[in-house]
Amino acid sequence: MKKILLTSLFLLGFNLNVQAQEMFKLAESCSEDVMNMIKCKLVEGVSADDAIESMKLRANFLNFKMVGHMPLSEQVKANGGESNRMEIFQFCDANIAAQMVKHSMAFAGYLPCRISVVEDDAGQAWLITLNMDKTMGDASLPKQLQGLGLKVRNNIYSIISAGTEGDL
Numbered sequence: 798m799k800k801i802l803l804t805s806l807f808l809l810g811f812n813l814n815v816q817a818q819e820m821f822k823l824a825e826s827c828s829e830d831v832m833n834m835i836k837c838k839l840v841e842g843v844s845a846d847d848a849i850e851s852m853k854l855r856a857n858f859l860n861f862k863m864v865g866h867m868p869l870s871e872q873v874k875a876n877g878g879e880s881n882r883m884e885i886f887q888f889c890d891a892n893i894a895a896q897m898v899k900h901s902m903a904f905a906g907y908l909p910c911r912i913s914v915v916e917d918d919a920g921q922a923w924l925i926t927l928n929m930d931k932t933m934g935d936a937s938l939p940k941q942l943q944g945l946g947l948k949v950r951n952n953i954y955s956i957i958s959a960g961t962e963g964d965l
Contacts, residue, residue: 848914855955888953893945897945
C-alpha cells in the first residue's frame with residue numbers, strides 16, 4: 798500500500814511539474830489583456846493552420862473534446878463584409894461542466910471553454926482565451942470543484958501553449 802501511495806505521489810508531482818512547465822511556456826509567449834483575456838502571439842514559423850492542428854491534437858491527447866467551431870470571418874465574408882481571419886474553437890469536458898453548473902448556474906456563461914484564432918492587420922495570428930486564473934480566483938468553489946477547475950484551466954492553457962508553439 799505504501800509503495801502504491803508513494804508511486805501515486807511521485808506521478809502527481811511529475812504531473813504538476815509538467816503542468817508548471819506548460820504554465821511557464823504560456824507565460825513566455827503570452828500576455829494578459831485588459832479584458833481578463835490571455836493573448837498569445839504565434840511563434841515565428843507557426844501558421845494559424847499549424848496552431849489549429851496542434852490545438853486539436855493536444856485536446857485529443859488530454860481527452861478534452863472540441864465541441865464547437867465558429868468560422869466568424871467566413872460568415873462576415875458570406876454577408877458581403879471584409880474581415881481578417883477570426884475563428885473560435887470550443888473545448889469541453891462535459892462531465893466537469895455539469896458539476897460546475899450544478900454548483901452554480903453562473904458557470905454556464907463560461908462554457909464551453911473558448912480559444913479564438915485572430916489575425917491582426919499585419920497578418921500576425923494570435924490565440925486568445927479567458928484568463929482562468931482570475932476567473933477561478935473569483936469563484937468560491939468547494940475543494941473537489943477547485944481541483945476540477947484547475948484541471949480544466951491546465952488543459953486549456955496546455956492546448957493554447959501547443960497552438961502557440963506549433964507542438965504536435
